[in-house]
Amino acid sequence: MADEPLPEHQPPPGVDTRTIEAVGLVTEALETTERARGYLYSFHQLTGSADLKLGEAVDKLHDAGHHDLAEEIEREIVGRNVIPGRWTFQIMEAYDDTYWGPFREMEQRVRDKLTEGRRHLYEAQMKEDRRTHGHRHHTAVPD
Template sequence: MNDHNDGPDPSHRRPDGVSDTTVEALGALSKALETTERARGHLYAFHQLTGGADLELDRAVALLGEAGHADWAGRVQEEILGRNVIPGHWTFQIVEAYNDTYYEPFKALEKKARQELAGGRDHLYEAELKEARRTSGHPHHTAGPGACE
């Protein structure tokens, strides 16, 4: 690692006594949480897309009725409009259950692990990877924003 004037900022420096394996483990835990963040985003997309589709059904029902297909308008309205996406649940309830049951506990555990094992420092694995891969002295390989070498 480079000297303190040419390396990561203090919040991205490994505390004394933290092993390589601990840094790697926290990096894996962080990566898993980041993947969960992406999954959660997809869940919100599912929620919004399904809600938008349900609202578009109002237009389909109206147009089917206007076109003289009252039977089909009725079927769409009764069988699909406002239907649960899984038994007893609309998408907002799935999002809430995911957040309460999985996402929030995972997020809290990852933060607690960083606090107890690495002094609360985040992205140590990535910071050390950056340090190993950057070219010291190159203007586009600075240690951090506004860093001068």
């Protein structure tokens, strides 16, 4: 078997380097939003965990006889919106529907229109440029 990339990691005929670079940047930008979305999920889960812990703390304050303070925390903080009208799950849903989902669709549309839907062509070209051809740890594809 020849030591070359699979067809899905080779540019379609007639696709130039500048197009591959541009599509690669669109994909890289989407990857960055994927990371941002992960941070939002962390925010969502951490905030939810903090609210549950605070609920436990309220129970302990009640058990210790600090009813006024426990009730104040429960009334003012436990279950509170993190931004007006929204808990974190609503922020996630709005992000997904307003930004992340349409961004994913656009990135797919760009790849479909310009590179026959092929993914990571920029990286595949980089791998070809950087690997040592003929070296057993630098093969184009797995054995």
